Amino acid sequence: MNQPSSQPIVDEPFPLPQRWGEAEIELLSEAMRQQSLFYWKGPQTEALYDAFRQFYPLQYLFPCSSGTASIHIALAALKFKPGDEVIVPCITDMGSVLGILHQQLVPVFVDIDPLTYNIDPESTRNAITLKTRAILPVHLCGNPCDMNSMMAIARKHELVVIEDCAQAWGARYQGELVGLQGDLSCYSFNDFKHLSCGDGGIVGTNNEALGLNLSKWGDKCYNRVTGIRNPDELALNYRMSEPLSAICTAQLGKHDDIVARRHRTGMLLHSLLEGIPGIVRTKINPEDTHSFYNYIFRLNLEELDTTRSAFAAALQAEGVNAEDGYIPAPVYRYDLFQTHNFYAGTWPIRDFGLTDMDYTKVKCPVAEEFLDDCIHMPLNEAMTETYTEKVGLAIKTVADRFAR
Numbered sequence: 001m002n003q004p005s006s007q008p009i010v011d012e013p014f015p016l017p018q019r020w021g022e023a024e025i026e027l028l029s030e031a032m033r034q035q036s037l038f039y040w041k042g043p044q045t046e047a048l049y050d051a052f053r054q055f056y057p058l059q060y061l062f063p064c065s066s067g068t069a070s071i072h073i074a075l076a077a078l079k080f081k082p083g084d085e086v087i088v089p090c091i092t093d094m095g096s097v098l099g100i101l102h103q104q105l106v107p108v109f110v111d112i113d114p115l116t117y118n119i120d121p122e123s124t125r126n127a128i129t130l131k132t133r134a135i136l137p138v139h140l141c142g143n144p145c146d147m148n149s150m151m152a153i154a155r156k157h158e159l160v161v162i163e164d165c166a167q168a169w170g171a172r173y174q175g176e177l178v179g180l181q182g183d184l185s186c187y188s189f190n191d192f193k194h195l196s197c198g199d200g201g202i203v204g205t206n207n208e209a210l211g212l213n214l215s216k217w218g219d220k221c222y223n224r225v226t227g228i229r230n231p232d233e234l235a236l237n238y239r240m241s242e243p244l245s246a247i248c249t250a251q252l253g254k255h256d257d258i259v260a261r262r263h264r265t266g267m268l269l270h271s272l273l274e275g276i277p278g279i280v281r282t283k284i285n286p287e288d289t290h291s292f293y294n295y296i297f298r299l300n301l302e303e304l305d306t307t308r309s310a311f312a313a314a315l316q317a318e319g320v321n322a323e324d325g326y327i328p329a330p331v332y333r334y335d336l337f338q339t340h341n342f343y344a345g346t347w348p349i350r351d352f353g354l355t356d357m358d359y360t361k362v363k364c365p366v367a368e369e370f371l372d373d374c375i376h377m378p379l380n381e382a383m384t385e386t387y388t389e390k391v392g393l394a395i396k397t398v399a400d401r402f403a404r
């Protein structure tokens with residue numbers, strides 16, 4: 001076993017991009033000179049629709065306060081009944097499931113594919129019941145889900161598909177940008193995503209019946225078109241305001257550049273990790289474009305004489321910005337689900353007999369193994385080729401050091 005390098009292989013700090021600048025300032029200044037910062041007919045919001053549609057040609061849009069809000073709005077617009085089920089992968093952000101619970105629906109967690117970490121079609125098929133109404137595929141890390149399978153399952157069982165594109169700006173499934181296949185699509189502009197206004201989101205659809213009502217569900221059930229205020233359904237206020245729309249528009253101007261840089265860096269790192277014993281790379285379908293929200297790989301600990309935490313520590317000692325693990329547990333293992341503490345210690349739909357879901361009995365073995373052996377690395381558009389090559393070399397060096 002060779003010793004750690006005396007100098008870390010990655011001998012420069014993790015680069016951070018300048019994410020906002022003149023383009024954002026210019027549009028923000030424009031907004032500051034307006035008489036109103038309200039979204040309805042607001043010039044910044046109108047511009048945001050156009051900027052977004054240049055990439056994602058969805059006819060009906062509602063810019064909102066978060067990715068979580070975008071998913072909640074999509075679910076509310078579908079008007080499912082309490083106790084209806086929505087299938088969701090168990091490796092995701094809470095934002096994917098909060099709207100499900102708040103609409104009195106049941107998140108049904110399914111397992112992931114061991115190599116793409118995305119929702120597994122077989123697991124999805126097995127989870128379908130008479131109460132299933134929708135599937136919510138999450139394009140995790142910017143790697144597109146197997147949408148042909150998802151759409152086929154949905155068509156066969158008459159289910160709605162809501163695409164969670166929060167981590168996948170610019171990712172393409174078989175050449176087409178994510179979010180254009182499902183019935184409703186949701187995106188996030190939070191501070192960690194490819195494009196950001198601090199916190200924001202957007203939900204879109206080409207379905208007229210759903211689309212005409214998106215603003216209703218994100219804007220207190222007020223009818224901005226007729227101006228008549230007489231709410232007939234329980235909706236929330238998830239509006240985005242003009243300054244944030246201005247920032248989002250400017251960010252969309254950088255969409256292709258940011259995605260191309262991340263794609264190039266991610267694919268370079270991916271190629272550098274090919275064939276290294278003990279390293280199991282994520283699977284990227286050659287017809288797809290991964291937009292690298294981050295970079296995750298798995299360890300085959302049978303080929304390495306170490307533990308994952310020691311491996312991660314060795315990477316860090318070589319200057320690699322890496323950590324062992326991703327999210328701490330599959331979502332169903334969080335205390336909230338284990339205790340069913342959804343509404344002050346109660347779960348009304350279960351108390352009323354509309355579901356018998358028991359999250360203490362849920363187990364997704366592939367996801368649990370994945371969380372036990374994965375290594376997670378942030379990736380961004382400021383990483384140069386030289387920097388990325390050092391990261392690749394450091395990972396190879398550490399893996400060689402621990403090779404059995």
Ligand SMILES: *Cc1c(COP(=O)(O)O)cnc(C)c1O
Nearest residue numbers: 066067068093095096166188190
């Ligand atoms: C970030 C994220 C969300 C939620 O977005 P917010 O804007 O933080 O509410 C939903 N799903 C996934 C997969 C995410 O990564």
